[in-house]
Amino acid sequence: MVALLVRLKLALLLNGYRRSVWQVVGMAFASLYGLLIAGIAVAGMVAVGTQDVDLQRTVTVMVGSAVVIGWWFLPLFAFGVDATLDPERFATFPIPRRRLVLALAVAALVGIPGVLSALVALSTGAAWWKHPDAMLVALVAAALGLAVAVVGGRALVALLAPLFARRRAREVLTALMLVAIVSIGPTVSRLTQGTVDRHTFDGAVDVLGWTPFGAAWAAPADVASGRWQDAALRLGIVVVTLGLALVVWERALARTLVEPPAATGTGQTGGLGLLGRVPATPFGAVVARCLVYWARDPRYAVSLVMIPVLPLVLGVVSGGGSLLLLAGPLAAFVVGWGVSSDISYDGSAFWMHVSAGVPGRVDRLARVTASALVGGPLAVLVTVASAFFSGHGDDLPALLGAGLGIALAAYGGSSIVSALFVQPVQQPGENPFQTRQGASMATVASQMVGWMCVSVASAPAIVLAVLATVRDSALLGWTALVVGAAVGVACLVVGVRVGGRQLDLRGPVLLQKVIAFE
């Protein structure tokens, strides 16, 4: 079963690359990059092996924990789970569940991220080449740690996915995150003093070593310094975690196999809702429909989850300092650029717009309006909160100016990009933590070019805002606000016009592309 699924995954990956030359090029670059990182990791570990046990311990625990934490949390916040081997697709085959779990876990390592993780994890063994017994333990522990990373990550997603699919729970989580952000400023500002040396991370490593993230990687150090009891205890933590994660994943799998995630347990809703209240025009209809989707389609909400996470990360990194000021403008960009995947999210349902002959301009403007109604207040909130918590309340006009300029430029840019390119996205009702294969290089390139254009278009407002903040000039701050608004509106007008015309010309082409993705 393991061999079969590994071969299946390889075949699926290779067939994916057969679809376009650009994907092969992308894969080649990714492989080179991965090999480089793996090479650095191995060389680094061998070099660390010449040092004393304390440093070896710090390095291996930090690196190993990073692998585990990455597998556990990146799917939740950024990438989603690779859905190439979606367990639901095995529902009709008589495969014992335990063998399926084992095979899926091994197959998860097939692919560039998996191979890279395995190489890095096993490379920690190389750090112990001066202590043969520790090295032996390290290799076993690394394999266990890798298993904890993969299985634990899947288990966590399986646990949280139903939660995120439910709107109420998502709202509560978002609110909790906002509270966390608001409280993090003062906490972090106390933790910042000091320089980085070999002892900076001692505290973190001590803690990590007793958690599921770091236990596997801390055990060899105990062996090297003769503390066999501690090593056994840590390996015990790893094994228990692995067991728990396996049970959770297996249970979740059992549930999805016989009971695929129902889209929503909705029942009846009252009347026409927003569609009854907007002006009776195509524009009003599209705005209302988009707003309904913001509320009912988890994919939109997941994109908003990023926004409160941004200031959190920036706040932690900078210790509540000025870096936190970036949160507002970044949130503005995330909100603005979000529109670029709108047609991809519509999927083949976009045919209604094509067949009704909705003018491209109306389509563009309506999607931007709906997004601004939802994301605008959120971005403003993040901007204001981050300004006050980092003690830059005076710079609010400058920050709002930069944010407004970026958001409007991003709306303009994404209005054009989304009329030219669509990308494969999760289907509605699919687990929002799954990613789809086959984002081509052309898609990635179009996003890159789009981002560059947006940064150029919003540069005036950004430069003015930075100057205003650095020089503490209220005048420059207000100028940034005015310039941001003016340039932004110009970008928006151009974007909606150009994007609208492109959509009029290419609507059927885009439609066929999104149909092909499904």
Added chain:
Amino acid sequence: MPDDVTAPPPVPAPHPPASGAPGPAPALQLRGLWRRFGEKVAVAGIDLVVPAGSFYGLVGPNGAGKTTTLSMATGLLVPDAGQVLVHGTDLWADPVAGKALIGILPDGVKLFDRLTGEQLITYAGLLRGLDRDTVAERTRDLLVAMDLVADARTLVVDYSAGMTKKVALACAMVHAPRLLVLDEPFEAVDPVSAANIRDILAQYVASGGTVIVSSHVMDLVQRMCDHVAVVAGGHVLAAGTVDEVRAGESLEDRFVALVGGRVAGEGLAWLRSSSD
């Protein structure tokens, strides 16, 4: 046609044809349509004339190019070559005017299924530029006609396949188009609903509208349609009135004779050993 006890509910009648036109232009005319996907030629030069006021069936085996043809005829897929005339309007030269005349039920695409049935029909109406009162009235009528009143406020994503077809059909009809193009409208629809839909379509044709349906079910097409075209391999093999095409045979026999491909012989002998 079964005579229902209850009178069929009112549905939007097609707009009357523009007066003063010199001779009735066909509802739909396809001229030399071609379409290729990569190496595969899906539609290889299809010519078809659908007279105004006809109930036209499009039949063909799987992969014949039916959906591709209908997609090009309705503005959802750009043809590589050829022309589509909707009541005399060149659809690909003037898409806005052409699309306004057509109502579509495409096959194999999704709907905005996070809307309720009522919201979805309203959305389709508003997209077509109807005013609020007209949309409200027609939405109500269509929900009654499609027997969806009880589920009007359920999300379309929770609908069964048949209900989804029906709500999509309602969306296609809400702007009272002069031409209805329906790709597999009866797939997954229960017999009672199918009979109701047939009544609605017959009534619509009687009041001057034109309907094109694609289907695999020959029997249905023979009973329901007055015209039929047999398509296979991207070509039209036969077209005309149903009686002309079937030439005395049943439509199904004629279809098999035209298309070919019946597999004779033993086949899958091992399936019979399933008793042990």
